[in-house]
Amino acid sequence: MVIDNGSVDQTVDLVTRMRSRCVAVRVIGCAHPGKGAAVRRGILSSRARFMGYMDADLATPIETLDLVLPLLEAGYQAVVGSRRVGGAALAERQPIQRLVGGMLFRAVARRVLPGIADTQCGFKFFCGALARSVAGDMLIDGFAFDVELLQKITRLGLPIKEIPVVWSDGQGSTMRALRDGARATADVIRLARRKAA
Amino acid sequence: MSVLEQFAGRRILFLNWRDLSHPDAGGAEAYADQIARRLAQAGARLTLFTSEHAEAAPHDWARGYLVVREGGRFGVYLAAARHLERYGRRYDAVVDCQNGIPFFAPVWAPADTAVACVVHHVHQSQFDMYFRWPVNVVGRLLEGRISRAVYRDRPLVAVSPSTRAEMRHQLGFRGVVHVVPNGIEALPRSDARRAPAPAIAVVTRLVPHKRLHLLLEAVPALLRRWPELRVDIAGTGPARADLVAAVAGLGLGQHVTLPGRISEQRKSDLLSRAWLTVVPSQAEGWGLTVLEANTLGTPALAYDVPGLRDSVRHGQTGWLVPGGHALAPALMNALDELSDPVRRRLIAEKSRRWAGRFSWDASAERLARVLLSEITRKRLGSPSRRRATDLATVASWPARGMDAIHARLRQVLRATDAISQSEDGLRVLLTGCDEAQAARALRRVPVPPSRLRLATTTQLLCGTGEDRFR
Numbered sequence: 001m002v003i004d005n006g007s008v009d010q011t012v013d014l015v016t017r018m019r020s021r022c023v024a025v026r027v028i029g030c031a032h033p034g035k036g037a038a039v040r041r042g043i044l045s046s047r048a049r050f051m052g053y054m055d056a057d058l059a060t061p062i063e064t065l066d067l068v069l070p071l072l073e074a075g076y077q078a079v080v081g082s083r084r085v086g087g088a089a090l091a092e093r094q095p096i097q098r099l100v101g102g103m104l105f106r107a108v109a110r111r112v113l114p115g116i117a118d119t120q121c122g123f124k125f126f127c128g129a130l131a132r133s134v135a136g137d138m139l140i141d142g143f144a145f146d147v148e149l150l151q152k153i154t155r156l157g158l159p160i161k162e163i164p165v166v167w168s169d170g171q172g173s174t175m176r177a178l179r180d181g182a183r184a185t186a187d188v189i190r191l192a193r194r195k196a197a
Numbered sequence: 198m199s200v201l202e203q204f205a206g207r208r209i210l211f212l213n214w215r216d217l218s219h220p221d222a223g224g225a226e227a228y229a230d231q232i233a234r235r236l237a238q239a240g241a242r243l244t245l246f247t248s249e250h251a252e253a254a255p256h257d258w259a260r261g262y263l264v265v266r267e268g269g270r271f272g273v274y275l276a277a278a279r280h281l282e283r284y285g286r287r288y289d290a291v292v293d294c295q296n297g298i299p300f301f302a303p304v305w306a307p308a309d310t311a312v313a314c315v316v317h318h319v320h321q322s323q324f325d326m327y328f329r330w331p332v333n334v335v336g337r338l339l340e341g342r343i344s345r346a347v348y349r350d351r352p353l354v355a356v357s358p359s360t361r362a363e364m365r366h367q368l369g370f371r372g373v374v375h376v377v378p379n380g381i382e383a384l385p386r387s388d389a390r391r392a393p394a395p396a397i398a399v400v401t402r403l404v405p406h407k408r409l410h411l412l413l414e415a416v417p418a419l420l421r422r423w424p425e426l427r428v429d430i431a432g433t434g435p436a437r438a439d440l441v442a443a444v445a446g447l448g449l450g451q452h453v454t455l456p457g458r459i460s461e462q463r464k465s466d467l468l469s470r471a472w473l474t475v476v477p478s479q480a481e482g483w484g485l486t487v488l489e490a491n492t493l494g495t496p497a498l499a500y501d502v503p504g505l506r507d508s509v510r511h512g513q514t515g516w517l518v519p520g521g522h523a524l525a526p527a528l529m530n531a532l533d534e535l536s537d538p539v540r541r542r543l544i545a546e547k548s549r550r551w552a553g554r555f556s557w558d559a560s561a562e563r564l565a566r567v568l569l570s571e572i573t574r575k576r577l578g579s580p581s582r583r584r585a586t587d588l589a590t591v592a593s594w595p596a597r598g599m600d601a602i603h604a605r606l607r608q609v610l611r612a613t614d615a616i617s618q619s620e621d622g623l624r625v626l627l628t629g630c631d632e633a634q635a636a637r638a639l640r641r642v643p644v645p646p647s648r649l650r651l652a653t654t655t656q657l658l659c660g661t662g663e664d665r666f667r
Contacts, residue, residue, distance in 0.1 A: 004651065006586060008362040010506075012651045029631030029651045031586035041633070 001046060002027040002056065005038035036138070036145025043135040052079075052125030060123040060165045067163055068125045077130050078153050078160045080116075081123030087164035088118075094169060101181040108188045109147050116160060119147050123165060130158070143180055144187035151191055200565045200612060205240030208287055209233075209568070212277050212302060213294040216247040216264050223402070224485055225317050228356070228379055228560075229294055230260060235561035237262040244288075246280055248273035274300060281305035290568045297323070298339050301347050311571040313564075314344075315354045315377075318482035318504070319363040326406075341368045348372065352571050354564065357483045358654045359503035361587060373585045373629060375613060376657055377564045380557030381488050387465035391472065391541075394425040395532045398471035398495070400464045401486045403434035411477040413443050415525035416453060422529060428453040429467055469493045472535045473515075476505055477524060484508035487515070491552035494545030498524075498531050507658055514548040554659050563660055570612040589628040590635035591662040592646035599623040602644055609641050617661045624662030626652055 004011045004027055015027040030041040039053050050072045054060055060081050071079045082088055094102070102120075109119045124146065134152040138145065150160060213229040215222055229245065237243040238261065249255065249266035256265045268276035277300045281291070285306040292313055293302040297320040302312045324336040345368060353374040355361035364370045401407055409430055419426050430440065430453065437455065444453045459467070468474065474490040474497045481504035487497040488508055497515040499505040511517040518527040535541045594602055602623055606616055615626045625646075627635045632649045639646060656664055 004588060006588075008365050008587070010358070010362075010654050013654050016653055027651055029586075029588040029590065031588055031629075031631040031634055041631075 001025070001042055003030050003038045003042045004028070005030045005035070006033055032141060034141035034145075035143050036148075037141040039145060040135050040138055043131045046128065046132075048128045050125060051128045051131055053122070054124075055122040059167055059169065060121065064123060064163070064165050065125075071161055071163070072125060072127065076161045077127045077158045078150070079125045080118075080150070080160060080162055081121040081165035081167075082116075082118040082162040083121055083165060083167045084117040085162050085164050089164075089166045097178070098181075101178070105181060105185050105188070108185055108192065112147055112188060112192050113150055113154060115154070116150060117162060119150055121165060121167065122146075124149075126153075130156075140187050140191075142183050142187055144184040144191070147188050148191055199562055200569050201235060201239040201562050203569060204236055204565055206242070207289040207572075208242045209236055209244070210281075210288045210291045211243065211245040211294065212291065212300040213245065213247050214270070214273055214296050215250075216245055216253075216266070217260065218253045218264075219248075219250050220252070224379065224482065225294060225296055228315070228317070229292075231380060231382075231557040232292075232561045232564050233262050234260055235557065236565065239565075246273075246277050248276075274298070277302075278305045285310060290572055292564070292568070295340075295344075296320075297336065299344055299348070301344075303347050303351055309575050311568060311575050312348075313352045313354055313567055313571055314348050315356070315564075316360060316364055317356050318360060318480075319367050321367045323406075345369055345371075352567055354567060357504055357507040358587075358657050359507050360482050363503055365587070371585060374587070375563075375567045375628070376660070377560055377567065378555060378658055378660075379483050379485060379488075380560040381485075381492060381552060381555045382557065384465040384468070384489060384492060385462045387462070387469040387493065389466040389469040392427065392470045394427065395419075395423045395473075395535070396427045396429070396471045397473050397475055397528075398429045398431070398467045398490075399474055399476070399486070400431045400459070400467060400489070401476075403430070403432050403436040403440060405436050406479055407436070408477040408479060409436065409440055410443055411524050412475050413440065413447060413449065413453065415523070415528055416449055417447060418525040419528055419532070420452060423532065426452055429456065429471070430454075431456050431459045431464065431467060433458045464489075465493065468495050471495050472541070473498055473528075473531055475499070475524070475528070476509075478502065478505065481505055481508075488552050488555060491548040494549050496531075496535075496544050496548050498527060507654065510547075510551060510655070514544065514551045559660070566612045573612070586629055586631065588631045589626055589652035589657055590630055590632050591648075591650050591652050591656060591664070592625045592627065592635055592639060593648045593650075593662065594623040594644065594646055596620060596622045598644065602642060605642050609639065615660050615662065617663050619663065622647075626656060626660065626662040628652075628657075 002015050012027050015025055028045055030038045042053060064081060068079045113119055134149060138148055140148045153160060211229050211233050215226050217226045217230045233243050233245055243262035245262060245264045247266055248268055248270060253266055256263060281302060282305050288310060290311040291302045291306055292315060293300045294315045299314055306312055320340055321337055324333040328336060349372055353370060353372060354377050355364060355374050356378055358376055361374045361376060364374055416428060441455055444450060468490050474495055476484055476487055476497055476499040480502045484505045490497055491514055497509050499509050499517060501517040501519050506517060509515040509517055516527060516531050599622060606625060613628055617624050627638060635649055656662060
């Protein structure tokens with residue numbers, strides 16, 4: 001399933017043209033801007049047994065799925081990619097403002113999710129029923145959506161399995177370090193408050 | 198009743214830097230003229246405000262509407278501002294045509310006047326080609342940041358989906374952008390038959406960014422395969438001298454001709470005889486030459502760049518070559534495919550049908566819909582309920598019972614949504630919304646649609662939910 005969230009590269013045409021016999025690919029739209037809104041639309045439109053999301057630019061290599069599926073089959077309810085556990089690699093260096101912003105963000109996120117080293121990797125897979133049940137009442141539309149999702153799963157008392165991934169930053173990222181980063185950090189602070197309450 | 202007819206008696210002002218009588222008039226002037234003429238024919242009291250030039254009177258009615266000419270190439274912007282300040286109240290709607298720099302009509306016109314801004318092409322990179330510092334920087338600012346602030350909540354109109362993508366990408370527009378494509382005027386009938394040997398014809402203005410030297414450089418390789426190949430590059434312009442020199446330099450005088458400016462009849466004959474037209478431009482707002490060739494059943498080969506990727510349907514009405522790739526191998530493949538008479542007939546038929554989808558009547562109607570919805574919005578003082586998104590959704594119903602649904606739909610939909618009916622059923626193109634929003638908008642229709650799908654670029658461009666390309 002491909003979610004078109006305000007793309008300007010003719011996503012609908014590409015998916016329509018690449019229709020394959022083996023894999024059913026569907027494209028659906030999400031007019032509401034934000035990664036959180038788009039992922040939520042995807043989760044709630046799917047009826048799959050296992051589901052997850054990843055960046056369409058293959059920032060995490062697709063082969064990583066071969067590690068994820070056996071874990072889900074084995075009974076893990078949530079398997080997430082991580083760039084900060086043993087065995088992970090960042091294929092390219094990030095610019096300084098993203099490094100500093102990332103450090104700040106992680107410091108805040110750690111308060112909400114003490115056990116998770118990397119909450120923001122765009123590669124997360126879940127048991128379908130679980131994802132659908134938590135996605136329905138999620139509120140964050142921006143990049144901090146990942147934290148909210150994991151927080152809800154942790155609260156249900158379910159373990160989250162982190163696996164190392166090799167990550168490469170895409171060229172066409174629309175993430176603006178200052179604006180989106182600040183908003184995401186503010187969202188996480190709200191989540192931390194909600195936790196305390 | 199068409200929306201155009203609802204403009205009888207309304208007063209409309211078009212702003213364009215040139216008019217059709219200007220010696221350098223081009224595609225943008227044809228667009229303004231064709232649509233203005235149709236509004237005037239529908240009974241609208243239409244004024245076109247434009248710049249003066251030596252060959253024209255300060256005002257005339259030659260085209261069926263009033264043309265007012267004031268100010269020079271830059272002075273026209275000031276003159277238009279003065280005109281709007283003085284007489285802005287008299288107009289129901291203003292169509293502000295941007296040619297790099299818009300007229301900033303929202304600043305000068307009364308706040309409750311409907312203003313729509315038409316963008317043919319994004320000029321950001323061209324300011325450097327034609328102007329030096331600091332004019333280029335000012336130009337970029339006026340087209341980008343300042344336009345963005347001035348037209349923030351006004352409807353914008355792009356002539357193609359790829360122009361719209363550039364407006365989002367390069368100019369950062371966040372508001373509603375409608376698509377109203379160029380129409381096409383029939384070329385004179387031609388009795389010329391398709392040439393027995395491969396022939397390529399290009400009829401266009403010869404300017405550097407059309408990059409026709411790339412075509413010339415590919416010719417030697419093609420001649421090895423087809424020694425009797427003919428190439429005609431008609432038209433005039435600043436790049437012609439260089440092209441003539443390149444033909445001589447490559448020793449192609451036997452095979453390539455540059456006949457210069459030609460008549461419409463000659464153009465028709467040339468394109469009818471050719472197997473193919475080639476457009477190596479680095480970008481276009483829209484590919485008029487592509488569609489002109491298509492009307493005569495001639496396919497086009499072009500680079501996969503903004504504008505042309507909308508007007509050429511790869512594999513059906515021509516071929517798109519990835520940017521940066523060489524032309525010769527692609528041309529070789531295309532001519533190979535066209536050597537098969539059955540394939541050629543099929544491509545010719547598809548090209549004709551594709552061109553048949555565009556008409557100035559349809560374009561005028563679509564611009565009228567944009568204007569009417571903005572006039573209504575201004576009168577009600579309400580913000581649009583749907584967010585600005587380029588997504589559009591096609592809802593379809595089976596043929597059974599569609600008349601009843603059709604009647605109800607007209608009350609539910611907005612002026613800019615399009616209904617089409619065929620033996621397959623009923624389809625509605627809802628612009629500016631995803632499937633979930635479309636479902637919500639259609640709640641008041643007694644029978645829910647049997648299918649909701651995101652619209653493809655072709656559907657957006659043609660302004661219809663029909664997807665089969667007959």
